Amino acid sequence: MRLPSSLALAALAFSSACLAASWSFDDATLTVSSKGSGADGGVKEKLSPNSPSSKAITLPAVDTLKIVLTATEGSTGKRPHQAFLTLHEPTTGLEESFPFSLKENGKGKVEVTQKDLPYQLLTSASPLRASLILASFGSSTPYASHAFDLTLQLDTTAPPTAPTTPERYTPKPVINHIFKFQETSGPRVISFFFTLAVLAMLPVLFGAWALLGANVDHLGKAFGSAPIAHGLFLGSVLAMEGVFFMYYTSWNLFQMLPVAGVVGTVAYISGSRALTEVQERRLAGER
């Protein structure tokens, strides 16, 4: 494994104008273990600088993810200024970096537990991309590469507490007022039917009266003897109904009352004369 890469490095060295070393790492192991299980339990995986690990790593709630490696500049172990394990959340783009604690010869480790992760990474729906970044000052080519994918197994009995949603200036949800129930009339067909049924009662009524012998035979006689009284009386009865109709449709009380007073007076005076005439007929035995 090391021979072809150093051959490639030598080729690069001959071809490029300046000899530029590059950062990388060796002997990288990733372990996921809980406190009591020791070296045997948990996941153990070797990491290679050239390709990401194909195995998906899972970190349960109480376990610790530990990566041990030796950082190298060129072919010698050396401590870079920046040695991070960066966890990147793909949907929101948020990321968090954890620094390695390395000795002078480049050997060191980093340990991550679920407690160290912020809420947004803990509750990520897709696996987090873990990258290793090794870089320092100077002209060496820095190293940053996707190392593995990390899935988190949250503790279902103690879910992480969501931080309060911060206030941000965005459009707020649309609200359309829901109006109270509006009374509506039933179908017009039914209204028509019953209106016609009611109006049909009028001819039925007249028919029943006719059967019982109702008539207006003395109309000529009455108008002959007191035409003005009967005319005015009938007119005032009809006019009163007219006043009521106008009050129903457009007039207000103060427009209607004077007219009703006039019509009522006419009805009283003409009516008493008309009734006198009726009394005359009654006394004559005609009623």
Added chain:
Amino acid sequence: MKSFEYCTAEMRWLFASLLLALLSVVHARSFNSSRLLVVTEEITEKDKYSTFWGDLESRGFSLSFASPKSPDLSLFKHGALAYDHLLLLPSKSKGLGPNLTPNMLVNYINANGNILLALSADQPTPPAISSLLLELDIFLPPDRNALVVDHFNFDKASAAEKHDVLLLTSPKPLRNGVRNYFEVDGSIAVPRAVGQVLGNASPLLAPILRAPSTAYSYNPKDEAEAVEELFATGSQLSLISAFQARNSARFTVLGSAEMLENKWFDAKVKSQSGVEGATANRAFAEKLSAWTFQELGVLKVGRVEHYLNEDLPKGTANSSEVGFLDLNPKIYRIKNDVHFSIEISEYVFTHLVPFTLPPTDELQLEFSMLSPFHRIPLVPTSRTANSTVFTATLTLPDQHGIFNFIVNYKRPFMTNIYEKRTVTVRHFAHDEWPRSFAISAAWPWIGGIGVVVAGWVAFVAVWLWSAPAEDGLRKRN
């Protein structure tokens, strides 16, 4: 009556000319709302930024330079602002002097003054500044010496070893629906910057320029070998942060004062991958200073109108004849159809232009009593020479009371708009209810009344003029 003339003709002339001269002097000073004060400790330092001063002056700002130690430096004069804008360059001393205490700077912002505060990793940040920024929820590294480096995005031409000159692409929009006022063509060089971390709770903060994901902040004195305890990394580090107060005064924290220097305005830089080019620092500095000093991202509200949108007289369907309408009435009735319009312009450097909403953003109208009954979008319907008119139509709720039309538009990087118009909403009057003949369910009953009336009149006629019934019928009874 003895009238004593205390004003001869000559005196009157003198008086008038003196007044005119005085007026012109007063005119020149009071209408100038672009007074910029630059506070820098070393007056010789200001020559390093001479291109930037030239650009500001060409945009109409009148610059004054002062040292924080000067005794007659005051931000306020007779209770009003002495300077409309303030630019603070990094200072070596422990504070900004007795005339620029954090308290006075906060008062300055509350009086609508704008501040551009420049920091530098070369000089330790005074504790007064750190505590002022803490009030705004902006966190600086606790070590007073702090520097942002990036081993992947640095300028190979000037910082091949130290990696402390970051080379960044133009910033992207903050999020969907927020306009990006800081876009430039080219890369931006940020030398020796102090990174800031913005608190999550405040909606008034927004990062203008974030560090790339491989950047980090460290203390060059203590952490020269390796960095073990991180202040912040990657895009959590904000290199330039913006704070817009609720009165729309702006406070920008610029992490690298050096990026405004002449030598960085058109420096030749080389990226990590070897691509060479010139920096876009001059254009970026123009956009940054324009936003901070209220030349960009300023919104102005014109006319706000509302009127009843029903029973318009014939022929005024499109209502351009405002005279027919009762504009902005004080009282409406429940369930009225109301038309609301608001005119908004945006000020861009020198003049007003019609305001366009950023894509996916919405301008909303709230009709609310204590809480909104309606919150509906306002759509742009027409444009004048320098404004856009946004309108909405709504049906007033069936609740009577005192309501407000509220347009509450607050977005990062734009002035806050809050327009409130109060109206009364009354209930139906006794003669506004639908008449019974208009209610179809009442027709049978009205028919019944008609039948009763007709029957009554017929009965009166029959009673008055009937002859007794025929014998046949009576006998049967």
